[in-house]
Amino acid sequence: MTEMTYREAVCKALADELRADPDVVFFGEDVAEAGGVFKVTPGLYEEFGPERVRDTPISEQAITGAALGAAITGLRPVAELMFADFVPVAMDQIVNQIAKYRYMSGGQFVVPLTIRSAQGGGNGFGTQHSQCAESWLMTAPGIMVVVPATPTDAYGLLRGAIRENNPVYVLEHKGLYNLKEDVPDSTGPMELGKALVRREGSDVTIVATQLMLHRSLEAAEKLAEEGIEVEVIDLRSMVPLDKDTILDSIAKTNRLVVVEESPHSAGWGGDIASLAADEGVYWLDAPVKRVNMGEALIAYSPPLEDGALPNVERIIHAVREVMA
Amino acid sequence: MTEMTYREAVCKALADELRADPDVVFFGEDVAEAGGVFKVTPGLYEEFGPERVRDTPISEQAITGAALGAAITGLRPVAELMFADFVPVAMDQIVNQIAKYRYMSGGQFVVPLTIRSAQGGGNGFGTQHSQCAESWLMTAPGIMVVVPATPTDAYGLLRGAIRENNPVYVLEHKGLYNLKEDVPDSTGPMELGKALVRREGSDVTIVATQLMLHRSLEAAEKLAEEGIEVEVIDLRSMVPLDKDTILDSIAKTNRLVVVEESPHSAGWGGDIASLAADEGVYWLDAPVKRVNMGEALIAYSPPLEDGALPNVERIIHAVREVMA
Amino acid sequence: MTNELEGQTRQDMLRRMLEIRISEEQIQELFLQNLIRGTTHLCIGQEACSIGVAWALQKGDTMTCTYRGHGHALALGMPIKDMMAEMMGKESGCCSGKGGSMHMTDASIGLLGANAIVGAQLPIAVGAALTSQVKKQGSVAISFFGDGATNIGTFHEALNLAAIWQLPVVFCCENNMYGEYSAQHRTTPVTDLAIRADSYNIPGEVVDGQDVETVYEAAKKAVDRARSGDGPTLLEFKTYRYRGHSRTDTGPYRPEGELDQWLQRDPIDILKEKMIADNQLDDTEFNEMKQATERLVHSAIEWAKEEPFPPTEALFADVYYEG
């Protein structure tokens, strides 16, 4: 066991992969000499040098496009787009190029690249620096999307993503960088596409990720006090999606609440709800509730930002609704 | 009544609004002197002149950003992004700027702009020129999204969009440009956010748009022959979404099939299914089925493109499934 | 063309530069006290750029700028109170608390928005200039951005479109030598960014960004040019930010002594010395002006501290215009 923060886990995963494979390179804005704006990547430049760890100009389209070109010619690049809010700045390269490149060529290319971004709200960064990017990325078959919620997953999923021979977008949550945990020394590259039941329960299933997962676990503890046993599923990977773990849980609890840190419209929770309404419909004893930002955007003002993000109270309220 | 094609209806809507309001301007790549690559906008440049109808360089980010700047300073711009596949090229301006501009400023600005694109598959344009953009656009509260399926709607919804004091993205379907219809001469700017029951039925509700709507209506006729009465809803507007029309229909038929011309993951159909699984769950007598592209992309090869897009047979199959 | 403005104008510019400087110093404090959340980007040392340009503008002219936009807001005349309240997310802030430090915006003074996406504000200013041209308003649009922003796609597209349409817009690059923690030469293969104007066949000019009168003269020329229908200009102001990029950054990546050199060319000192030399100011008057400004800033802050946060219902307000 080694205690480390989510932030340190990300850095260690990068270091271990850079060490393990000379084809791995890492670049982004201020990730090298400065060690990243979130201080996630210090020391990599010093250990692996300017060829393999590079700072870039402010050019998200060139960064992602270069990652693609490098990936199809023999490197295994890891690119950073500082904030997930910048995904739209490079959206064409991500959804029209990276995700489609292998397909359009009839399978001529393998595209082993990883892109990392910090996402999520709760830190007062305002409307353009607090968003989550899952729903944007999931619209494009061809790119995998993982969302670690713990230091152990931040380490293992990132290593798994770098080793994956398909494009993977790793979304790290700003609000979790300081989260500490004992990471088993045996932890290695993890397989993508497996959800985890973080808490067992018989009454209601909650599906969540990252910051919302931790709030859901907190809500579950409170609800346990009133005798409501909530099963909490951490998706960990949005693409591939682990349908079985979700359906097995619904079969057991007959109730589903999805907690998303994003607006309601075209949010990923719709896919989870539609899975339940299709393959799980005969198990459902109650409405499927989605707890999300509704039609709100994240504003700077503390009470507004707090009001926009699903919190423990709102999660508890939704669970009570489906138990009613 | 005047018979016109969907293409002519779009052009007439633009002409009528340019005539009605001197603040309306229209610009995009080759929309002026050449009349558009889909020959949708001929004659506008000649009638309204180079100040108000402009060709632009190939600069989607500048086109959309300029539309925003113009809208908040007193013009009512209509910008064209030729293919909806180019939405990702301008995604930052669309979702981080246009959609959020009023909100971030605390309501200081009104953003009366319209963006138009041609979307959809079926024409052999290949992987990067055949996509639908609804799901990308719906992720951003602040921008409305309309999807006309008939010449009458192409005319009325576009005029309504241009008059709307919020940003509206009008997605026209390439496969419908030649569709002819008698458009009532009384047709004017339409209110956005109203769905239409295109066919009444008591057994199953189908929710669809554009090309998929027409295929669904065809499927409904075939199914009627075997005594299955399908109610077909044309959403017309993705944002705002007309929940009532959908829920009323589910309350009546107790069965729902959603037909999307897009991949399954993070598709808009998830929202419709989740609406049914929440507010409509007690009415549901069968699984909610989504007919879409699954995990496929649109390939150039005719049989592959035909295979990717939901067709009448697949829609019929889904309806039979929920009737079983 | 003379480089000397009349005494009163100099007084006003000096006072406004002091307002910016002192406000920014206090904002840093408020951030450390966690009364401002998230992040702040200070323009201490760059005050002459926003002031010199603002003084070249008329009512009806517009501007877009960046997250480092506190100075630009004050330069255009935003009341310090409105800014401080916004900094703390209060309802009485210029954006009703929704924008925060990175989004100082005030339509009433032509400030069309401070943007947190590098480069996104350039095409928006181009659109404002389009309105002026189509409606024959005779107004000019300004877009401020940094040296690092000249490497992003929107910079290129915006200048090209403005040039081809000959729009009344002036692109103002504040080259403070760093984009975040990266020195210009590490991300940008040219030294004078003004030469990038040649790609669009528009005038580009390197300007001393520390002398507010030089900034004013260059801006005036470009603004007049735009107003008279001769199209856009790219101005590069050579300047320097005394503080780090944002938050608690102290700028460890900057060479020893670089800051000290720039402190020798402080924009406030430069104007002050000129005025003293021209008998338009003496030290006592300057100190009085400074103290008055400090009182102004402090009272604005104290007032803002007491202001209420917006009600939670505000959350869903103004996502869409209703009506």
Place this chain on the structure above:
Amino acid sequence: MTNELEGQTRQDMLRRMLEIRISEEQIQELFLQNLIRGTTHLCIGQEACSIGVAWALQKGDTMTCTYRGHGHALALGMPIKDMMAEMMGKESGCCSGKGGSMHMTDASIGLLGANAIVGAQLPIAVGAALTSQVKKQGSVAISFFGDGATNIGTFHEALNLAAIWQLPVVFCCENNMYGEYSAQHRTTPVTDLAIRADSYNIPGEVVDGQDVETVYEAAKKAVDRARSGDGPTLLEFKTYRYRGHSRTDTGPYRPEGELDQWLQRDPIDILKEKMIADNQLDDTEFNEMKQATERLVHSAIEWAKEEPFPPTEALFADVYYEG
């Protein structure tokens, strides 16, 4: 440096240019017969650009290009059959029928993809050059694009990044004077696009795109420069497309007589005349070469017509790499 290649090389270039010309003419027919769906973008008149550059390359070098990429594919050595089968969406096409006319791609010859998004291919070539630099492969990446593409953001970002990293990439702009239906001057405020290289402090050169030997010399210089570690170059080939932009466009927006002028400088004629003047070719030999090429193209087309379409299962194949 001499502008004369030896006879054999000229023969090969001439034959390959004929293959492109004749293939493109047939592709137009196939499109009109609806055997090719969607759209086609022909490079008739521009053959010297792709050929001259291709001849300056070595095995291991890479290229990205555009939807107008049939000539580039053949120039790099794609078998005509593979291309024709792809045009018709057949399983034996270079992309197994998934790409079509706009996406001619063949990793085995270094053709990393023809792109249908204007400008998107430039950063991809930059990435290929990064691989070469990091792995010390000594290979060079080429990116072809048009005049209109120099106005989009990715052009700017790609050249800047390549310049700052001094990557072995050569940016090849085929300036055929039109972006779709818009003449260059209507969208682009500069006449010589090569000057845009100055924004990145890299060499930019205007090249006669109709004389394949001139193209070759310029490309060779830039490629050698890149290979020896001296970084990127921007080449602008002045050329012309005889046909319209795409599909059935006839180019009504082009001034009377413009095409005729360019026909005077046809790339195939230019090389042919030189060879005749140097006694390396006579009319009979040329006609034989032409007829042989016509037979080659026709048999490739007849073969492709008979090839099967991919099975529907292929729909879900290669979305992801399995394993």
